[in-house]
Amino acid sequence: xxxxxxxxxxxxxxxxxxxxxxxxxxxxxxxxxxxxxxxxxxxxxxxxxxxxxxxxxxxxxxxxxxxxxxxxxxxxxxxxxxxxxxxxxxxxxxxxxxxxxxxxxxxxxxxxxxxxxxxxxxxxxxxxxxxxxxxxxxxxxxxxxxxxxxxxxxxxxxxxxxxxxxxx
Amino acid sequence: xxxxxxxxxxxxxxxxxxxxxxxxxxxxxxxxxxxxxxxxxxxxxxxxxxxxxxxxxxxxxxxxxxxxxxxxxxxxxxxxxxxxxxxxxxxxxxxxxxxxxxxxxxxxxxxxxxxxxxxxxxxxxxxxxxxxxxxxxxxxxxxxxxxxxxxxxxxxxxxxxxxxxxxxxxxxxxxxxxxxxxxxxxxxxxxxxxxxxxxxxxxxxxxxxxxxxxxxxxxxxxxxxxxxxxxxxxxxxxxxxxxxxxxxxxxxxxxxxxxxxxxxxxxxxxxxxxxxxxxxxxxxxxxxxxxxxxxxxxxxxxxxxxxxxxxxxxxxxxxxxxxxxxxxxxxxxxxxxxxxxxxxxxxxxxxxxxxxxxxxxxxxxxxxxxxxxxxxxxxxxxxxxxxxxxxxxxxxxxxxxxxxxxxxxxxxxxxxxxxxxxxxxxxxxxx
Numbered sequence: 358x359x360x361x362x363x364x365x366x367x368x369x370x371x372x373x374x375x376x377x378x379x380x381x382x383x384x385x386x387x388x389x390x391x392x393x394x395x396x397x398x399x400x401x402x403x404x405x406x407x408x409x410x411x412x413x414x415x416x417x418x419x420x421x422x423x424x425x426x427x428x429x430x431x432x433x434x435x436x437x438x439x440x441x442x443x444x445x446x447x448x449x450x451x452x453x454x455x456x457x458x459x460x461x462x463x464x465x466x467x468x469x470x471x472x473x474x475x476x477x478x479x480x481x482x483x484x485x486x487x488x489x490x491x492x493x494x495x496x497x498x499x500x501x502x503x504x505x506x507x508x509x510x511x512x513x514x515x516x517x518x519x520x521x522x523x524x525x
Numbered sequence: 526x527x528x529x530x531x532x533x534x535x536x537x538x539x540x541x542x543x544x545x546x547x548x549x550x551x552x553x554x555x556x557x558x559x560x561x562x563x564x565x566x567x568x569x570x571x572x573x574x575x576x577x578x579x580x581x582x583x584x585x586x587x588x589x590x591x592x593x594x595x596x597x598x599x600x601x602x603x604x605x606x607x608x609x610x611x612x613x614x615x616x617x618x619x620x621x622x623x624x625x626x627x628x629x630x631x632x633x634x635x636x637x638x639x640x641x642x643x644x645x646x647x648x649x650x651x652x653x654x655x656x657x658x659x660x661x662x663x664x665x666x667x668x669x670x671x672x673x674x675x676x677x678x679x680x681x682x683x684x685x686x687x688x689x690x691x692x693x694x695x696x697x698x699x700x701x702x703x704x705x706x707x708x709x710x711x712x713x714x715x716x717x718x719x720x721x722x723x724x725x726x727x728x729x730x731x732x733x734x735x736x737x738x739x740x741x742x743x744x745x746x747x748x749x750x751x752x753x754x755x756x757x758x759x760x761x762x763x764x765x766x767x768x769x770x771x772x773x774x775x776x777x778x779x780x781x782x783x784x785x786x787x788x789x790x791x792x793x794x795x796x797x798x799x800x801x802x803x804x805x806x807x808x809x810x811x812x813x814x815x816x817x818x819x820x821x822x823x824x825x826x827x828x829x830x831x832x833x834x835x836x837x838x839x840x841x842x843x844x845x846x847x848x849x850x851x852x853x854x855x856x857x858x859x860x861x862x863x864x865x866x867x868x869x870x871x872x873x874x875x876x877x878x879x880x881x882x883x884x885x886x887x888x889x890x891x892x893x894x895x896x897x898x899x900x901x902x903x904x905x906x907x908x909x910x911x912x913x914x915x916x917x918x919x920x921x922x923x924x925x926x927x928x929x930x931x932x933x934x935x936x937x938x939x940x941x942x943x944x945x946x947x948x949x950x951x952x953x954x955x956x
Binding site for chain 1: 549562565568569572573574575590596598599602645646647660661662663664665666668669672673677711712715716745747802804889890891907909910911912916
């Protein structure tokens with residue numbers, strides 16, 4: 358996982374649910390590229406195509422609420438999005454993003470300041486987001502879960518764990 | 526300092542004497558449920574080359590979403606799940622005839638008070654109706670629990686919700702939850718555990734508690750609890766295979782609650798969740814008259830026997846409006862059997878309802894999909910954009926009573942206009 362993530366931000370509001378991120382009819386897929394073709398498509402316009410011009414999603418409160426479907430994180434990753442910064446996440450999306458290797462950052466102050474297309478630079482090691490002439494700090498992930506994200510997701514992490522006996 | 530129910534269960538399952546809110550523990554769930562998503566967890570297991578489960582007895586598999594298979598792809602996915610269950614000797618395997626995972630597992634006695642249960646479904650919170658900690662996780666994490674037996678969990682803060690008074694006729698647990706979700710918001714209880722208390726809880730049937738613990742997810746809870754009582758024991762006494770599985774967990778009297786809320790049930794009225802968020806709730810008076818195309822009596826929230834019986838109570842001797850269609854999807858085979866025996870099945874059929882096989886059905890757009898511009902009134906727990914088919918369709922959520930009343934009129938209607946003396950007895954029937 359890169360420790361510096363930069364790119365243009367696309368901005369969403371509050372309570373973007375996982376049915377909107379990836380509709381249930383596509384849960385027959387688990388492949389990131391295939392899922393991404395249908396990500397956010399219920400929003401109409403030229404979703405999801407236009408999201409491919411952005412590298413970071415900035416959202417309001419409770420991003421990823423609703424269904425526990427892991428493919429919500431996978432579909433976003435498939436769009437070429439390298440991080441999601443939200444004021445808050447639903448707990449299921451939060452876990453799924455970590456397990457899927459999608460960096461997620463809780464930063465309640467950023468949302469109001471950002472406009473669509475703004476350039477952002479995220480330094481994961483320092484836990485700072487740089488936007489225009491300001492920077493915002495965010496809480497680091499707990500050590501116990503940072504390792505999963507750094508390995509690119511839970512499947513890769515699990516593989517390393519299996520070399521030692523699973524039962525304590 | 527005393528502990529809440531969530532603290533106690535997580536501490537126990539992590540082998541600790543205490544667990545404080547905010548602490549991250551490694552907990553060993555008693556049960557890990559996977560539904561139609563099972564094939565995805567199997568694919569992760571294959572991908573990493575794992576072949577040994579931590580404990581096959583802790584797995585439960587229920588094929589409930591998209592069942593029976595609607596496509597070659599669904600069929601192949603189900604084939605993977607069945608083959609996995611056979612290969613590893615998964616005894617808690619329920620095929621497409623069974624119904625919705627949550628209801629099936631509770632009916633079969635695989636959920637006991639004090640259990641920690643994780644599963645590939647956000648509505649695992651429903652297990653709190655029996656005093657178990659249930660919460661949703663993704664399919665890769667299910668694989669992880671299959672293999673290692675454990676997962677990291679953050680110990681949540683707890684809200685205490687105290688219920689007083691009695692529901693007025695025509696008002697139900699669904700209305701209470703829509704009221705709470707509308708008041709607190711879709712993230713009003715994010716990452717929190719909630720515990721229901723108060724004089725009114727004693728009177729709530731297990732079916733009503735299931736509806737409430739289920740809907741609690743829609744305000745973001747990690748888990749929700751009804752402290753086990755005589756009704757819990759009554760529900761479980763012939764279901765739990767081993768009597769020593771009944772080990773209720775209660776909060777300490779000096780447990781610390783982050784927030785306390787009080788609700789007087791007598792003040793509530795029928796509620797409707799309007800498109801496209803569950804928190805977008807309104808008292809029924811503001812929505813009455815809205816034209817409907819389809820009605821869905823189904824889902825893990827409100828397709829239990831009691832829910833079907835309430836709808837039948839209103840629809841008995843009547844017929845749905847000619848401009849609407851009514852889809853009834855019982856939550857489980859056992860519920861369908863009970864409805865068949867009691868006459869509820871016949872009543873709903875004669876009233877113009879279409880019965881589908883038990884399962885998740887139209888709640889996730891599987892059968893009963895909506896076309897552009899159509900309006901569905903549903904007893905399910907979600908009305909998200911595009912969830913039941915077209916993104917140009919609208920979904921409204923309500924109680925089974927409101928659904929039945931609205932089916933007769935063809936527009937959203939207040940169930941209190943159809944009140945009968947039999948209300949109280951309908952509410953009192955078994956879950």
